[in-house]
Amino acid sequence: MIRIVNMEKAYENITPLKDINAVINEGDVIAIIGPSGCGKSTFIRCINMLEKPTKGHIYFNDTEITDPATDITKVRQKLGMVFQQFNLFNHLTVVENIMFAPTEILKTDKKIAYDEAMALLRRVGLAEKALSYPDELSGGQQQRVAIARTLAMDPEVILFDEPTSALDPSMVGEVESVIYDLKSEGKTMMIVTHDMNFAYNIASRVFYIDEGIIYEEGTPQEIFDDPKKENTQRFIFKRKSIEISILSHDHDFLTDRTAIESFCARNRLSPKLANRIGLVFEEITQQILLPRLPEPVIGMLIDFSEKTGDVIIRVKYNGEKFDPKDSENELSYEIISHICSSVEYVYKPEDVTGNRMLMRISQE
Numbered sequence: 001m002i003r004i005v006n007m008e009k010a011y012e013n014i015t016p017l018k019d020i021n022a023v024i025n026e027g028d029v030i031a032i033i034g035p036s037g038c039g040k041s042t043f044i045r046c047i048n049m050l051e052k053p054t055k056g057h058i059y060f061n062d063t064e065i066t067d068p069a070t071d072i073t074k075v076r077q078k079l080g081m082v083f084q085q086f087n088l089f090n091h092l093t094v095v096e097n098i099m100f101a102p103t104e105i106l107k108t109d110k111k112i113a114y115d116e117a118m119a120l121l122r123r124v125g126l127a128e129k130a131l132s133y134p135d136e137l138s139g140g141q142q143q144r145v146a147i148a149r150t151l152a153m154d155p156e157v158i159l160f161d162e163p164t165s166a167l168d169p170s171m172v173g174e175v176e177s178v179i180y181d182l183k184s185e186g187k188t189m190m191i192v193t194h195d196m197n198f199a200y201n202i203a204s205r206v207f208y209i210d211e212g213i214i215y216e217e218g219t220p221q222e223i224f225d226d227p228k229k230e231n232t233q234r235f236i237f238k239r240k241s242i243e244i245s246i247l248s249h250d251h252d253f254l255t256d257r258t259a260i261e262s263f264c265a266r267n268r269l270s271p272k273l274a275n276r277i278g279l280v281f282e283e284i285t286q287q288i289l290l291p292r293l294p295e296p297v298i299g300m301l302i303d304f305s306e307k308t309g310d311v312i313i314r315v316k317y318n319g320e321k322f323d324p325k326d327s328e329n330e331l332s333y334e335i336i337s338h339i340c341s342s343v344e345y346v347y348k349p350e351d352v353t354g355n356r357m358l359m360r361i362s363q364e
Contacts, residue, residue, distance in 0.1 A: 001026045001188060002047065002157065007056030009042050016042050018212030020056070024157070029183050030190045031203035031220070035235060038209045040192045041084075044159050047190070048072075048079040061156075077105065080155030084162040086142040088134040088149070095121065095130040098149045106153070113152075120148040124178050140171030147178055158182065160191040164198070176202075196236075200224050208232045230301075230314075237305040240267050244281075246298040249290055256281070260302065267304050269311075276339045276361055277302065277311055284357070287332040288324050289317055297353055310341075311361040316353035323347075324357065 002024040009017040016039030024030055032040050045051040047058060049065060049072045058066045065075050088097050098117035102108040108116075121127045124144040134142055143163060150158055163179070164172045176198055182189060183202060193199050199206060199220065206223040208216045208231075216223065216232045227233045234241060242263040244256050257278055264274035281300070290296055297318040304311050323345045327333050337343055341362040348354040 001028075001061060003059040004047070005057045005059075007046060007058060008054045009039070009046055009051060010054040015054075015212060017046070017053075020212075020214060022207065022214055022217075024188065024190065026156075026188055027186050027204075028188055028190075029202055029204045031199035031206045032190060032192045032209060033194070033196070033199055033206060033223075033235075034209035034215075039212065040209055041161050043209060044161055044190055044192050047159060048076050048081055050081070073105075077153050078156045080150035080153055080158045082143070082146050082150050082158060082160045082163050084166050086134070086139075086146045086166075088142060088145060090134050093131050093133055094126065094137070094145050097134070097145060098152050101149065102152050117148070117152060120151050121145075123151075123181075124148045125174075138171055139167045140174045143167065143171075143175045144178055147175070147182075157188045157190065160189060160193075162192050162194065165194060196224065208235065210235070234303060237307040240306070241301055241303045244300040244302070246285060246290075246296055246300070249296065253282070253286065263302065263304075267306075269304065270363070273311065273361065273363055277313070280313060280336055280339055280359060280361065283332040283335050284313075284315060284324065284359075287329050288327045289315075291329075292322060292327070293317065293319050299353060309363045311363075313340075313357075313359045313361070315355075315357040315359075316351075317355045318353050319355065321347045321349070322355055 004020055004022045007017060007020040008015065020043060032043060034040050042051055046053050053066060056066070057064055060075060060079065063070060063075065065072060089100065092100065095114065095117045098120055099110070099113040102113045102116065103110055118127060118130060121130055124147060126141060126144055129137060129141060134145070137145065160179070164175050167175065179189070179202060191202065203220050205217060206220055207214045208223060210231045216227060216229045223232065224236055227236050242259060260278050260281060261274060264277065285298060289298055299316045301314045302311065325333055325345070336359065339361060340359040342360045344358045346356045348356065
């Protein structure tokens with residue numbers, strides 16, 4: 001239905017989307033998630049050419065909509081868009097808002113358009129508001145009218161750009177219930193959302209966007225319960241992290257310890273857990289790795305997960321294959337093993353920092 005190939009969107013000072021590739025099939029409900037500023041809304045706006053991609057191709061039902069010769073107005077009739085800010089015509093009544101596109105674009109008879117508009121209003125639970133004006137409605141009601149207006153064009157796909165983010169929490173449910181109904185009818189949808197519970201429950205597939213690409217995709221269970229990639233894990237589990245690089249034997253470890261202590265304080269970790277993190281840091285770097293590496297290239301990422309309460313320490317370092325458990329400093333490794341609930345090591349010879357460790361410290 002929709003195929004996106006090597007799509008890039010660049011602005012003068014930033015390139016939010018660098019290489020997007022995706023296939024959306026009929027009946028898919030795609031939740032698009034990711035950190036603020038990652039290009040989620042840009043992605044969905046590119047699909048119906050509200051934003052023109054800098055590079056790449058987008059196909060809708062085998063028509064390349066990125067081809068300048070394509071009549072994009074005609075394509076948009078089948079690619080409905082629901083915006084964050086409703087975008088209703090304030091000078092028209094609710095029913096007139098819904099009738100506008102069918103009568104003006106499709107040249108539908110006004111009587112037929114009115115009957116269809118009223119049927120759509122009943123569908124979204126707002127028939128009694130037909131003669132009201134948008135500013136007389138709540139935000140949730142306005143968004144339901146916006147959805148009805150989109151449905152009036154009978155689109156094959158509906159693109160939702162943060163459909164509930166402008167609403168008060170009390171109004172979110174009424175809009176989401178309409179979207180759930182559309183899913184039950186088999187409507188193909190792509191939904192940019194910051195509501196992870198909604199994404200988990202509504203989606204058949206989830207796109208996590210980061211670093212200018214679809215960084216990871218899968219079912220809601222795969223993405224939310226068992227994400228495989230580092231950035232996805234940090235985002236899903238609300239990880240907070242600190243990075244440390246060690247490139248010399250004269251490295252300033254005192255500054256690192258201060259940074260770790262501040263990191264622990266910000267995240268309200270117990271003094272005991274903070275001490276254990278600092279001890280693991282010192283034992284693995286100063287006691288085990290530096291004596292082994294003449295020209296050290298060590299990277300460390302310390303993650304704290306609010307969801308699990310665990311601290312995960314990832315270490316990458318250069319040199320030949322070296323598992324710290326084989327270190328001559330048996331005492332240091334024993335200390336690490338005692339503190340950590342798990343210690344894993346892998347070697348990837350193709351990388352400069354091919355030695356990898358993952359250590360997990362669980363809160364007692």
